[in-house]
Amino acid sequence: MGSVSQIRDRHPDSEKLTLNLGFVDLGRIDLLVQEGFYSNRSDFIRTAIRRQLDSHGGVVERSIERHSMELGLRDISRAELEQARDAGEVLHIKVVGLARISPDVTPELARATIGAITVLGTLQAPADIKKALADRIG
Structure with a gap:
């Protein structure tokens, strides 16, 4: 099913x-x-x-490219963050649209792997994740 x-x-x-x-x-x-x-x-x-x-489409596209931003929906999963942690990477996420952090991500995992998150649009994440990342949300 x-x-x-x-x-x-x-x-x-x-x-x-x-x-x-x-x-x-x-x-x-x-x-x-x-x-x-x-x-x-x-x-x-x-x-x-x-x-x-x-x-203004051309201006928007050039700006997204210049700022290395992703356009649309960006799902951030626990598996992606665990993979980044295991590889010793810190993610700098930039989205124009909607960014969603999975509800099974812990605040500790988010802080260990997300160096910065910028969303022009909407960030959907559990309250404890937003609180943990408050100093990294731009």
């Missing part, structure tokens, strides 16, 4: 943001929604953000 995850154990694939808009801008968005250009306010905002990111 394959593994089955309960819904409450699943991590969201997006992050909720809150922003303030002027009344006129909000009214203009509502007008576009009412006219059927967008299904709702969130659809408009997501579309606008994607267009801006696309227009």
Whole structure:
């Protein structure tokens, strides 16, 4: 049998943001929604953000390359950290997107193997791991 995850154990694939808009801008968005250009306010905002990111795509790609960053999802497993520890390596992790540290990683293993972790996006890790790495999270 394959593994089955309960819904409450699943991590969201997006992050909720809150922003303030002027009344006129909000009214203009509502007008576009009412006219059927967008299904709702969130659809408009997501579309606008994607267009801006696309227009700056080359800059983003060059910056990721220049800073030696990984783009997307980066899972950091206990096995990977144990392998680094056994090889005497210290990892410097840089991610644009989502970095997840496995729940079975101990704070001691994380401190022994992660020299620095920079995440432009979201870092998902158990609270004790975040606390152990607090001085290394940038």
